[in-house]
Amino acid sequence: MIKTIRPILSSYFQMIVYYLGLYEEDMAQVVKQRKWACQDCILRSGNWCSKKKHASVINYNHKSLFKNKATKVIVGCGCWLKAKVFYQEPKACPLNRWKQFNLK
Numbered sequence: 838m839i840k841t842i843r844p845i846l847s848s849y850f851q852m853i854v855y856y857l858g859l860y861e862e863d864m865a866q867v868v869k870q871r872k873w874a875c876q877d878c879i880l881r882s883g884n885w886c887s888k889k890k891h892a893s894v895i896n897y898n899h900k901s902l903f904k905n906k907a908t909k910v911i912v913g914c915g916c917w918l919k920a921k922v923f924y925q926e927p928k929a930c931p932l933n934r935w936k937q938f939n940l941k
């Protein structure tokens with residue numbers, strides 16, 4: 838439980854630091870890129886990564902485009918995006934759209 842609460846509290850703290858204008862410029866750029874990634878996301882609902890929305894993702898086998906494909910249904914995480922974009926771990930995005938937007 839503590840393992841999950843700590844990064845969430847940290848992201849809220851980072852959000853406060855950001856809105857106070859005390860955030861480092863390169864980190865602020867990463868936050869903006871994450872916000873842009875969320876902007877047109879199918880799982881977004883207002884300021885939330887909605888648990889009520891889902892997306893089907895097809896994973897293709899690299900050796901064959903038509904064989905061995907698997908469909909996976911991905912659901913939104915239910916997080917408030919204004920704070921979630923400050924989450925340290927880029928894998929926090931259920932659709933992995935933040936993989937190149939790393940805050941570390």
Ligand code: SF4
Pocket residue numbers: 874875878879880881885886887913914929930931932933934935
């Ligand atoms: S966190 Fe990821 S899945 Fe959720 S709204 Fe943003 S881009 Fe979409």
